[in-house]
Structures are given as structure tokens and as C-alpha cells.
Amino acid sequence: MQNLTPLSAQFVAHFGEMGSRWGINRTVGQIYALIFVSEKPLNADEIADALEFSRSNVSIGLKELQSWRLVKLRHIAGDRREYFEAPQDVWEIFKNLAEERRRREIDPTLSMLRAAMLETPGNEADQYAQSRMKQMHELIELSSTWFDDVQRLSPETLARLMRMGSSVKTVLDMTDKLKSVGRRKAAGDE
Amino acid sequence: MQNLTPLSAQFVAHFGEMGSRWGINRTVGQIYALIFVSEKPLNADEIADALEFSRSNVSIGLKELQSWRLVKLRHIAGDRREYFEAPQDVWEIFKNLAEERRRREIDPTLSMLRAAMLETPGNEADQYAQSRMKQMHELIELSSTWFDDVQRLSPETLARLMRMGSSVKTVLDMTDKLKSVGRRKAAGDE
């Protein structure tokens, strides 16, 4: 790799290797890694040059990264070329990625399952199959609306929640107790 | 697909199509779907038969699913063949999957980043690159220890937490207030 320090080269190579596990390809992984660690935005030629990929390959890779919202297009005054950079805030990156994955990997399944819920099972086996699909549907629905909610929290709140770890349970229990007291004060049990 | 009701056939086909997005292949996706909606455990021949795959392909697919901990091997009395089933509890499935993904898709990156943190940056660009890697490392570390913690919660507690959605913030704030009162009572500020 042209011009890369060992530190960056290692990072780029790792992203290349992991790319396929992450559902992007080697090239795309490397391009992203390069952009991520670069202080200033890069143009396609710089990337092709640094990674020794063909210009067209870089073009396709950048399209792919844009579709994942992993890179942002930037224009630099007095330069016609398109420059790319990764968002500064890693939380933003995380959220974009999660959203995009959800859109591609989860939502289609959710609608398939919703449709399956509406069918009338034809026999005993079908009835079981549908009940399994229902369980899956509920789990996915729950976790994805939860994700929606959490996503709306500020990075600070989110980080706070995470640092809290499993002690959320204690808080949850505490809240329950308070709520039940409130309920008892206000009216009878439901 | 041999013997499958339209409902199951649709489900199986969907998992086949989504497979590649999820990092497994079409065959593996379909095999899993079939096992998931089946009331009783299935053996490899039944699967090959139902999906019209070669026996060897099914064997490879089942190995793959076992490595993901998505299917469990079961033996049936008086039958030498190996039978496979999916865990009953969808939360268990979710957790297994998440754990396995983490092991394969996140942990290797975490160690690469840890190693990168130890290097001494050679120049200004390297210094920036390392700071970016540090940001990434912190984010991943935080979310994965959080995941460890949350995973230890019972399915009920977890479901409760999720249903709570964004109102966790309120609870968090409340807790902070209580804690700060406690601190003030006990000693001075830190």
C-alpha cells in the first residue's frame, strides 16, 4: 500500500479481511478504513493510488459506502473532484450503520412475518409453524422498536445507560416499586 | 419444495433470499428456516428431501448452523440418525446469535485495535489515525461489555427494559438525582 504507515496499513488490511464477514467486500472495507483514519477528506484518485485499486473499483466502492451512509461526500473550494470523509462522531457512525443494517437485514423479514401472521393455517403443522413465526415476529418487533427508542437518546445518555451495565435491573426494580406505590395511592389495583 | 405448505414454503424461501445479507448462504438459510418452523426435530435426509438439496450440501449446511449455535443436535431413541432442532426459546436464539456474531465479527477487530493502541505513532498523520482508532476502540469496548452485562439479565428483565424504550432516560435521571442526594448526605463531592 502506497504511502501508508505500518499503523494505518495494518488497520486497512484488517478491514479488508473482515469485510466479507461484515457483508461488504474486501475493497470496500479497505476504502472505508482508509477514509476513517484520514484527517482530511480524500478523493477517489487518492484512494485508488493509496490502495492500488483501479479507479473504477474505487468508484463502485464509494457508491457502496455512501449507500451504507458510512462516508459523506464533501466538496472542497476550488476543486472539482469529490472528496469523502467519515463522520467525526463515532456514535453517529454506529447509529447510521445500525439503521442501515436494520433497513436491509431486518425490516424485510418483519414484513414477511407480518404477512404470514395474516394467513389461516391449513393444518396442525402449519399452525405450529405460524406460532413459531409469531414468536420470531414478536422478538424482532420488540427489539427493533426498542432500538428506535434508544437511538433517539443523546450519545451522553446512551453512554450512561451502557456504562450502567447489568445494574439497570436494580433501577428497573426500583422504578417498579415506585410505580406500584403511585398506583396504590391513586386508585386500586388493576 | 417437497411437502411444504405455502406458509412454510414462503418462510423458507425468504430465509434463503436473506441468507446472503446475513452472512450465511441460501442453502443454510433455508435449512435453518425449515428446522425453525418444524415441530419435531429433523434428520438430514428429511431436510434434503424437503428442500431438494443434495445430502452432502445438507451435511455442510448443518455443520455451519451448528457452528453458529443455531441448531441443536438431538438423538432419538431407537434411531441412529442425527436429528436437529432450533431452541424453543427465541431469546435464547437471539443471544446465541449475538454472541456468535460478536465472537466472529467484533472480537478480532477489538484485538487489532488494542494492539494498535500500543504502537507509538511515527508522525502527525499516524497520531491522528491512532486517535481515530482509539475512538473506535472505546465505542466497541463500551457496547460490547454492555452487551455482556445485558445478556446476563433474565429474558423477563430484558423484555421489561426493552418495553421501557426511551423512557429509560427518565429513570436514569431519577437515579442520578437519588445518587447525588446520597453522596451529599454521606460526604462531599468528588
Place this chain on the structure above:
DNA sequence: TCGTATTTTCACAAATTATTGAAAATTAGA
């Protein structure tokens, strides 16, 4: 509008991954 810098598309070649049938290995009883 033209000319040029830049990006994108596309057909093909290369590489990788999936699938198969047959052969080999394993397993459990007789």
C-alpha cells in the same frame, strides 16, 4: 457551446464460493 476533468457504466476476465455425486470414514450393533 466546446473542451476537459472527473465520474460512472459495462463487458469481460479472474477469483471466490456453492453444490454435487461418489468415495471414504465413522458409528453402532450383531
Place this chain on the structure above:
DNA sequence: TCTAATTTTCAATAATTTGTGAAAATACGA
């Protein structure tokens, strides 16, 4: 140990995905 049922491996081929260079399209300033 031998036999038969069952599972796994493997080499071949098929299918899919990735990467390239050249050509086409686009965008912008003169």
C-alpha cells in the same frame, strides 16, 4: 470383528461475485 447404516470429505463443476480497462456519460468553466 464384521456389516450395514449414516455422515463426512473431496475433487469436479456450476454459479456468483469481484475487479479491471476502456468507453460513455456527466459536470463545469471558458
